[in-house]
Amino acid sequence: xxxxxxxxxxxxxxxxxxxxFKPTIQILDExxxxxxxxxxxxxxxxxxxDLMSKMVWQRVLDQRATALNRQGRLGFYAPSAxxxxxxxxxxxxxxxxxxxxxxxxxxPQLIQHGLPLDKAFLWSRGHVAxxxxxxxxxALPPQIIIxxxxxxxxxxxxxxxxxxxxxxxxxxxxxxxxxxxDFYEGVNFAGHFKAPALFIVQDNxxxxxxxxxxxxxxxxxxxxxxxxxxPGVQVDGMDxxxxxxxxxxxxxWAAAGNGPVLIETLTYRYGPHTxxxxxxxxxxxxxxxxxxxxxxxxxxxxxFLTDKGLWSKDKEDALIEKVxxxxxxxxxxxxxxxxxxxxxxxxxTYEESPxxxxxxxxxxxxKESK
Numbered sequence: 001x002x003x004x005x006x007x008x009x010x011x012x013x014x015x016x017x018x019x020x021f022k023p024t025i026q027i028l029d030e031x032x033x034x035x036x037x038x039x040x041x042x043x044x045x046x047x048x049x050d051l052m053s054k055m056v057w058q059r060v061l062d063q064r065a066t067a068l069n070r071q072g073r074l075g076f077y078a079p080s081a082x083x084x085x086x087x088x089x090x091x092x093x094x095x096x097x098x099x100x101x102x103x104x105x106x107x108p109q110l111i112q113h114g115l116p117l118d119k120a121f122l123w124s125r126g127h128v129a130x131x132x133x134x135x136x137x138x139a140l141p142p143q144i145i146i147x148x149x150x151x152x153x154x155x156x157x158x159x160x161x162x163x164x165x166x167x168x169x170x171x172x173x174x175x176x177x178x179x180x181x182d183f184y185e186g187v188n189f190a191g192h193f194k195a196p197a198l199f200i201v202q203d204n205x206x207x208x209x210x211x212x213x214x215x216x217x218x219x220x221x222x223x224x225x226x227x228x229x230x231p232g233v234q235v236d237g238m239d240x241x242x243x244x245x246x247x248x249x250x251x252x253w254a255a256a257g258n259g260p261v262l263i264e265t266l267t268y269r270y271g272p273h274t275x276x277x278x279x280x281x282x283x284x285x286x287x288x289x290x291x292x293x294x295x296x297x298x299x300x301x302x303x304f305l306t307d308k309g310l311w312s313k314d315k316e317d318a319l320i321e322k323v324x325x326x327x328x329x330x331x332x333x334x335x336x337x338x339x340x341x342x343x344x345x346x347x348x349t350y351e352e353s354p355x356x357x358x359x360x361x362x363x364x365x366x367k368e369s370k
Contacts (some may be wrong), residue, residue, distance in 0.1 A: 007039035007245045010253045010261065013231035024266060025246055026236040030295050032303030041245040049310050051092055051240055052301050053319055055084040058108045059298060060323040062271070065124075069275045073331060075125045078105040079271030082238075085297035086202050086265040087172075088112070089243030093251055094170055099156050100139040101149040101171040105202075105269075109172070113139055117330035122337055128348065129337050138167070147177040150186030150199060157195035157260065168196045168254050176207020178224055179215045187262060191228035194259035198250055199225075201264045202237065208273045209283040225262035237265030238297040241304075268292040341368050 007025055029035045043051070062081040068074040080087060083105070091109040094100070100113050107120050114137055123130030123141065131141045140156075143149040153171035160167050177183055178201055190197045201221050205212050218224055225232030231253075235246045243265055250261035270293070272278035305311035343364040350357055 005038060006249055007036075007242070008231075008233050008249050010231045010233075010250070010258070013233065014229070014258075024234045024236055025242050026239050027241040027245065028239045028300045028304055030238075030300055032300040032307065034304070036242075039242075039245055041241055041248065043241075043244075045308070045310055048305060048308075051088065051244070052298075052305055052311060054088045054092070054112060055240060055298055055301060056316060056319055057323050058084045058088060060320055061108065061111075061327065064324065064327045066271070066275065068121075068331060069124075073335075074121060076104070076274065076276065077124055078274045079269060080105055080108055082268045082270040082292065082296070083202055083204065084108075085240035085243050085301070086200075086237040086267040089240035090170070090172075090200055090247040090263070090265070092240075092244050093247035095167070095251075097138060097167050098251075099153075099160070099167060099169040101153045101156065101169060102139070102142045103146075103149055103172050103174070103177070104142045104144055104274075105174070106142060106172050110139055110142065113137075115139065117326065118333040118337075121331055121334040125334070127334075127337055127340060128344065145182075147173055147180030147182035147186075149173065150177070150180075151182045151189070152186075153197050153199070154186040154190040154193075154195060157190055157197035158193050161193065161195050161257075166255050168198060168251050170198045170200065172200045172202055174207060175201065175203040175205065175212045175221060176210065176215065177201070178221050179207065184224075184228070187225060187230060187260065188228040190260040191225075191230040194257065196254040196257070197260040198247065198254060199230075199260060199262045200247070201262065202267055203264050204267050204269045205288075206269075206273070206280075206283065208278065209280075211283075220264060222262060222264040230260050230262055232262040232264065234264045234266065237267030238292075238295045238300065240297055240301055267297075268295070343368055 027036050059081055062079055065074060065077050069077045087108045091112050102110050111117055111120050119130050149171045153169045157169040187199055203221055207215060220234050222232035222234040233246060235242050246263060250263055253261055272280050302311060343361055346357055346361045353361055
């Protein structure tokens with residue numbers, strides 16, 4: 001059956017610059033019931049199952065990565081449990097040739113875009129091999145500097161436009177990233193040049209420990225697009241179908257030459273900001289955690305697919321075991337990477353080494369060869 005109308009009228013949003021609050025777009029409610037059938041995405045049963053499978057994959061990856069970190073087998077890691085609908089739903093709307101500029105929490109999208117899992121683990125360890133991408137892999141390594149990927153995305157998107165490409169540049173940041181100057185500069189630049197970029201703000205409510213309400217007086221983060229003359233839309237970030245549909249339409253808008261779109265996904269991270277000493281119990285209440293646990297994106301998608309006869313506990317359990325095996329194999333592969341050396345660092349830093357560095361390089365190469 002043909003869809004009656006689109007989920008988002010980007011032209012109306014662009015023309016209506018009064019910054020009034022726009023209702024949050026939702027398709028599935030907290031128990032997995034369809035509440036907005038008119039904008040249901042045109043996905044086959046297989047595609048729906050694939051979407052759920054990737055969300056389960058991300059949840060297991062998060063659990064295993066956390067365990068590996070505590071065992072000392074991984075380095076830096078930012079948990080992503082709770083944000084599966086936001087991450088997987090938006091990435092599902094990307095095309096393989098699109099460019100992905102992730103933040104440090106966005107390893108799931110990067111891996112789904114084609115980064116081998118063992119390379120993602122090497123990146124977490126700070127190994128240079130985790131940043132070595134083939135030329136046909138359209139992605140940049142995760143950005144550690146908060147919001148800096150927004151400026152980079154504006155540049156990549158402008159390059160795509162100048163080259164006459166129909167590719168789109170995707171990027172992500174959290175609610176805290178919207179308080180950075182790079183966020184405004186990137187959105188403003190891309191908006192002025194109508195560059196094909198999608199700026200996705202994963203609003204999980206806290207910039208490390210700072211509540212969103214303490215960062216800005218804006219009613220929504222999506223409204224920050226108004227000042228740049230860019231359409232902004234807010235979507236239920238725990239609803240994979242809504243995130244997918246909005247992102248798909250936003251991508252079509254940008255690819256058609258209309259300029260960028262800012263999407264705010266209302267989501268939540270169940271774990272700490274990172275595993276480097278953050279304790280969320282110091283700034284989040286038990287009541288808040290319980291409220292968002294009821295909104296778990298896996299619960300609503302699981303219920304939706306089960307009602308359609310497309311999902312079962314046995315199917316999910318089998319998938320979980322497979323993902324665990326894949327992760328075990330990937331971490332073992334990462335263990336095989338050669339140890340990094342000082343001489344390699346020096347070679348990577350300078351294309352032509354100055355005299356003092358050349359002397360150090362020769363010294364370290366001599367030591368490392370023994």
